[in-house]
Amino acid sequence: VVVGLSGGSDSVALLLLLRELSRHGGFSLLGVAHLNHQLRETAGRDETFCRDLADRLGLRVLIEEIDVLRYARAQGLSIEDAARRNRYEFLSRSADAMGADTIAVGHTQDDQAETFLLKVARGAGLTGLAGIYPRRGQVVRPLIESSRTELQSWLRAVGETWVEDESNADLGIARNRIRHVVLPELDRAAGGSTRGALARAAALAREDAQWLDELADEQYRLLVVAGPDGLEIDGPGVLRVPVVLRRRVLLRAMRQAGEQEVGLEHVEMGMAILTGTYGGADIPGARMELRRGKLVLRQQKVSK
């Protein structure tokens, strides 16, 4: 295992807990990886903190610096997305370099609750409610059911410190507004902490969604074929499938033929074409038409 270490309380607690657990066998803690995003004035302080902590624990440490702001501009990404992409690429390279097959990161129940609320509010319907996965590919999140308050109490009790991320206080960032304003107000309305409830809702939604996705994949293999003009969906066949699976089959086919931005409104349009309400429609990256009982999705390059 290699641990992604930001220097914040979550990842420091993760590192110390995994170090304890690794003594009982089952896995080896090979080192820590820290990415300096160069976004904050305190980036140098955070890097030094992580290096010192790894040294004290006798662990190997990999550190890289990247200009996230420049990368975000060049790729046309939000800073949050650019930082995330760079971080996971770096963690993957670090795991390879250290010979680790697993990357542990410090997401908590608080992150889960915040992500769930943010996704619901932004209209992530079909696949987005699932929230943060406890395990995905080589990334594991052992603290996903622990609360930040709980972890910080433990760190204080064992006399450990961490660095505070000043950008957490910036309410211009959506996630911070969720964390510092929306969730406390939701707690007040519900009469108690709601993070656990939100995280459980996300976990249950994820399990439901995973199983429904599996069933939809089976249907996809039966109903969708690559034709001369693009993907062809068997119209009468897909109309026989329960609507909760039908939406998922259509979404997957549309994203396959077109672009990732395909959303629920395009799926609804596809349903309307299947039942004869419309003749055809353009969706992001593709054209959709009914031809002899087949919904044909033809890829379409659009100049932006």
Added chain:
Amino acid sequence: VVVGLSGGSDSVALLLLLRELSRHGGFSLLGVAHLNHQLRETAGRDETFCRDLADRLGLRVLIEEIDVLRYARAQGLSIEDAARRNRYEFLSRSADAMGADTIAVGHTQDDQAETFLLKVARGAGLTGLAGIYPRRGQVVRPLIESSRTELQSWLRAVGETWVEDESNADLGIARNRIRHVVLPELDRAAGGSTRGALARAAALAREDAQWLDELADEQYRLLVVAGPDGLEIDGPGVLRVPVVLRRRVLLRAMRQAGEQEVGLEHVEMGMAILTGTYGGADIPGARMELRRGKLVLRQQKVSK
């Protein structure tokens, strides 16, 4: 159709819209029903407003008064639950009295978003995310995809008025805090109105949940039988069912044998007993034990 009329903008808009629609045939508007909850000083004013509006439209009106506060105390219910129960019982009686088979009520997209958030925050996991049903039994909610702002604009445009519910401003009521504080803050975090997104999430969650419930019901009929000591669940059988259905089968059986308060934590306990982690456990209203491969749920009266 009979319309439940509170006098607020939602139900006034509903009544006027249904009256317009009824001219085109397909259904008959038989009258309105208003329940005076005697909760607010303005209850008399609301009753008069509803009576006058019905008179002006030439519609039959049924009005009842009930002391909700006393009912709530007597039954040990929250005021909100007591009011809801009385209202639907009254609406059902009104429909019978007028010879209506359908009751229309004025819930909007705003109610849907508020309910979703409130349920998520209170930990309604397995079955609670579904929110408000557009149609359930004889009750229909034609405005469930319309926004309150939109309806009020329309009322102003056609020169109609409504009564304001002063209790809406009371932030001690959870729903009002969600409406007036949490949702506006969530909008600010997401950079735009989130009611539509929340309502869509609720609608998708409901469709997923309904289909999963149907599948779980099929499994329930195969796996659960009434034995001499209580409900018996076929252990090896239920362990072969996908976990998203297994939870629902267990929840239904536990609520059948015990009480409605059975929740996710009891379901998880049942799973642990099935896999041999625990020998048995008490759940609200029942005792749960593994006997010769069967999970037996014995009803247990508990003195409160």
